[in-house]
Amino acid sequence: MxxxxxxxxxxxxxxxxxxxxxxxxxxxxxxxxxxxxxxxxxxxxxxxxxxxxxxxxxxxxxxxxxxxxxxxxxxxxxxxxxxxxxxxxxxxxxxxxxxxxxxxxxxxxxxxxxxxxxxxxxxxxxxxxxxxxxxxxxxxxxxAVDDNALSVAVQINLDQMSIEEEYSGPKFEDGTLTLQFIKELMECYKKQGKLHRRYAYQILLDVVKLFKEQSSLVDITILDDSKFTVCGDIHGQFYDLMNIFDMNGLPSEENPYIHILAGNHESSTMNQMYGFEGEVKAKYTSQMANLFTEVFNYLPLAHLINDKVLIMHGGLFSEDGVTLDDIRKVDRNRQPPDSGIMCELLWSDPQPHPGCSPSKRGVGTQFGPDVTKSFLQKNGLQYIIRSHEVKNEGYELAHDGLCITVFSAPNYCDTMGNKGAFITLKGGDLKPKFTSYSAVPHPNVKPMAYANSLLSLLA
Structure with missing residues (x-):
């Protein structure tokens, strides 16, 4: 502190x-x-x-x-x-x-x-x-007017986006995304290739439709003998994500990974400052950058495994008595607020001493082991998993093992020297198993290459 x-x-x-x-x-x-x-x-x-x-x-x-x-x-x-x-x-x-x-x-x-x-x-x-x-x-x-009137998704006409004959990248089969397409897309990105804008738009439209149908708290069921994988922050480190898949297998119905949830970097401000918006505009269009904002606004805030393990990006709450139903009821289709349940799910961090303290980040809160224990008891949970913080081994157990941090971006931004990690668990006992790994080589592209020029202050 x-x-x-x-x-x-x-x-x-x-x-x-x-x-x-x-x-x-x-x-x-x-x-x-x-x-x-x-x-x-x-x-x-x-x-x-x-x-x-x-x-x-x-x-x-x-x-x-x-x-x-x-x-x-x-x-x-x-x-x-x-x-x-x-x-x-x-x-x-x-x-x-x-x-x-x-x-x-x-x-x-x-x-x-x-x-x-x-x-x-x-x-x-x-x-x-x-x-x-x-x-x-x-x-x-x-x-700004009513959010519904500004929906980017309803303004997009895929039929007007023709596929040029010279395009040789991954293609949908009969208008459908397949496993073969995904494998080809990964190889394309490994070579720093670019997906055709029609397919990129179609994927985003399908994703926003999927997220709209989900609650702010998504329930996940794992069978007793089934394995499930939880990753933390990836931070756009694509080659390290590919390394996770090499070590742990591709996501599938038989090898499921945690569903995508919102983090603190998915806000418009973060996207503008740290380069995501700039990269989308450079490679595609401003309209697609706005569509990404729409997608991010619908990202779920938390996931619940077998009614026993709660997963969020940041952490717990400054107010006592928050329930799982309170999380379910959060209207998340907006930019993250500066306080409240949604804010703290995205920004909070654990601290070793009891109670809550002002956040080191300037937003959210820092919560102690008593806060974690009380929240778990009130909601009938075993433990929580969160990310949001670089850890030397890629993970850390806090609050007597009741609060687990997992961070999956090794050597974060090519500067921190940390390992990454992911967690696997089975539905029967939900006991977490940790796998740590080092960063893998990647093309010589500077982290945050498309970031706002003002961030040169941090260089």
Whole structure:
């Protein structure tokens, strides 16, 4: 947790020097992308000398790298309290606010930098880009009407999308998606090929229809002797997903995987900032990017296996007494809110100590072992599975094994060095079995290659 001293007393010269030495060690770990170790060392430096803005600014940067946007925001603010001329802190705070979709607050910080450095081209470019986002969002709100009237799915006419003779990629058989098509599609993507837009649109239309028919909480039944696989975050790491299938077999009725559910990165803001929207627009059209938003809005929020194991992306709730029926009743066809059941299912994280705490991410909550135990008892559950956090071995058991994290993207964003993992279990005892694996080679494409240019702040 971000530790911010309440007051700064007299600091000895010895402690000042120790703090500087530790800060240099922290910087070394940061450069090696050992962000957790860097955070610990920056914290030590802060405890020795709480009056140095750069310590908070550096720790804020490390928190940004680990997606702890709430802590990053707090540290950047503290740095500016200590030194209002510390330009990097404005950038750090702007970055955290952008990640949380608070573009007006980010714009204010960019404006502060421009005021101090009116000839700084980089600062002016970031201010201009952020201002464009704020204006675009305001325009979209102004023209927004009833959601049903804006449905992209009903506007698409597949018959007008002809298949060119020179197209040699995967094709449907008699207008139907088959296993052979999927196998050909995987091989196509391994070679960095591109699916014809007609087939891409048809798949999306079929998927949105499927998701619309599902509840916010989907019930799954596994027979006693049947195996079931649960994966966590993939984060678009396609070649690592292919590796999972190589190790564990392709999904099928005989070898089922967890159904797709919503995560915190499926919001419009995340798609705009981290590059998914940009990639879809570059490879297809703006209309398809809007259709993806429609698909994501209908993604279920949680899955329930055999009435005993609940699976969600983030975690549990700040309010006591939430039931499975409460989750079923959530109207999810919208952008994720900043609070409530839907928000916390997408954003929350477990913590080792009892109770709930403000989230390190700036949204959602952190919930303790007592919260997990109470929720399970109230709803007759054995344990929960969630993802949302990088883990060194790809998984972690918390809260006496009642809260399991599984993260399936190894060496996340080519920087974290973590393993990925997946879970297999059988319907009879629902005992989780963990398989860890390392990242596999992939083409030389930079992570988040299509991300908004403002995210260069995080580079």
């Amino acid at each position: 971000a530790e911010v001293p309440q007051s700064v007393g007299e600091v000895t010269e010895e402690n000042k020097q120790k703090a500087e030495d530790i800060k240099e060690q922290a910087n070394s770990h940061f450069k090696k992308q050992n962000y957790a170790q860097a955070i610990e060392l920056y914290t030590e430096a802060i405890n020795l000398n709480p009056a140095v803005a750069a310590y908070y600014g550096n720790r804020s940067f490390a928190y940004l790298k680990t997606e702890c946007f709430g802590y990053a925001l707090s540290d950047a603010t503290k740095a500016l309290e200590l030194d209002k001329t510390y330009i990097k802190a404005y950038y750090r705070r702007a970055s955290a606010n952008m990640a949380l979709g608070k573009f007006k607050l980010a714009l204010k910080d960019f404006g502060s930098v421009v005021k101090v450095r009116p000839t700084d081209k980089d600062a002016k470019a970031k201010y201009t880009e952020c201002n464009k986002i704020v204006k675009r969002l305001a325009f979209e709100r102004a023209i």
